[in-house]
Amino acid sequence: MTSATPLNPDALALLHTLDESQPGSTAKLIRLFAADAPALLSRIEVGHERGDGAEVNQAAHFLRSSALALGVTDLANAALQLEHLPPAQFGSPLALDHLAQLRASLRLAVLALLDLAPEP
Numbered sequence: 180m181t182s183a184t185p186l187n188p189d190a191l192a193l194l195h196t197l198d199e200s201q202p203g204s205t206a207k208l209i210r211l212f213a214a215d216a217p218a219l220l221s222r223i224e225v226g227h228e229r230g231d232g233a234e235v236n237q238a239a240h241f242l243r244s245s246a247l248a249l250g251v252t253d254l255a256n257a258a259l260q261l262e263h264l265p266p267a268q269f270g271s272p273l274a275l276d277h278l279a280q281l282r283a284s285l286r287l288a289v290l291a292l293l294d295l296a297p298e299p
Contacts, residue, residue, distance in 0.1 A: 187250035187251075187252050188250070205295070208248075208249065209249065209292045209293065209295065212245055212249055212289075212292065213289050213292065213293060215245070216242060216245065216285055216288075216289065217285075219238045219239075219241055219242040219245075220238075220242070220281065220282065220285055222234060222235075222237075222238035223235050223238045223239055223242070223261055223278070223281065224278065226238060227261075227269050227270075227274065227278065230266055230269050231266075232265070232266035232269075235261055235262070235264070235266075235269075236262055236263075239258045239259070239261040239262035239281075240258075240262050242254070242258045242281075242285075243255045243258035243259050243262060246258060246288065249288075249292060251284075251288040251291070251292065253284045253287070253288070254281075254284040254285055254287075254288040256284075257277065257280045257281040257283075257284040257285075258281060260277045260280070260281075261274075261277050261278070261281060264277060
């Protein structure tokens with residue numbers, strides 16, 4: 180693996196089982212995640228800049244759910260912090276720290292997941 184991002188072993192086992200019954204499904208899920216996650220990050224960042232709590236909440240929730248499904252708990256935890264951040268805290272050092280952690284976690288998660296995905 181490229182990074183130290185821990186991937187949940189239970190989720191990985193489930194993905195492996197899915198791939199056994201539907202070959203290539205894990206790689207497809209990972210590619211979809213790698214394609215969609217940056218757009219969700221962008222929605223979170225734009226929502227944060229605009230003070231749109233609903234947008235941040237929704238995009239962070241989608242990102243967290245996808246991360247959990249793929250076993251990327253660090254990313255899921257980073258998304259959770261933003262999902263429940265009150266809009267009154269947007270722009271604060273805490274919020275900016277959460278955004279930085281989300282960006283870093285997303286990068287590591289995509290690298291770790293792409294290492295798992297067999298080439299098509």
